[in-house]
Amino acid sequence: EAGVVQSPRYKIIEKKQPVAFWCNPISGHNTLYWYLQNLGQGPELLIRYENEEAVDDSQLPKDRFSAERLKGVDSTLKIQPAELGDSAVYLCASSGQGANTGELFFGEGSRLTVL
């Protein structure tokens, strides 16, 4: 079974440029998450989707960040314009119903460097 797939793995851009990250969750997982992981820190939730609906976006900086999950499967996270402080790893995760452990399945992440 394929895990959570993210692309690109690495992205280097200049500040003020736009950037987009893509995530394909594990098949059948209704819940999709985008996390931000700064160097030396744990993941911090940006947004959580239940199917197509963003049910928790309270930590998403909406002035420059946007996300969508149009058909309840793949998701895209966009930053426009990027700032130097956005350099980090953007992790996508998914979870399924029925499991009572609360396990998150993470992708390998997209490492963003803003110059």
Next chain:
Amino acid sequence: GEDVEQSLFLSVREGDSSVINCTYTDSSSTYLYWYKQEPGAGLQLLTYIFSNMDMKQDQRLTVLLNKKDKHLSLRIADTQTGDSAIYFCAESRYSSASKIIFGSGTRLSIRP
């Protein structure tokens, strides 16, 4: 708000036991987790424990929970080079994964 704290680094000799400690502040935490992150990879769930348990053992892993002190530990017996990674403590009030709060991670390095 909720907070999860861990020490940043731990170095152990190969074959020794590793003990990684974590403290959390939310007394309503119901589920406590240990995730492992290898270089260049995402996090992977190692083990978890419910708050009504004191201990959980799974092969080389032993999780101890002191709910009174809000202290969680992960012991890895017979530590191997493949155990080198960052270990994240995490907690949640809920059985779903919707509100998991992660610590900053403890980097475990193994010396020969």
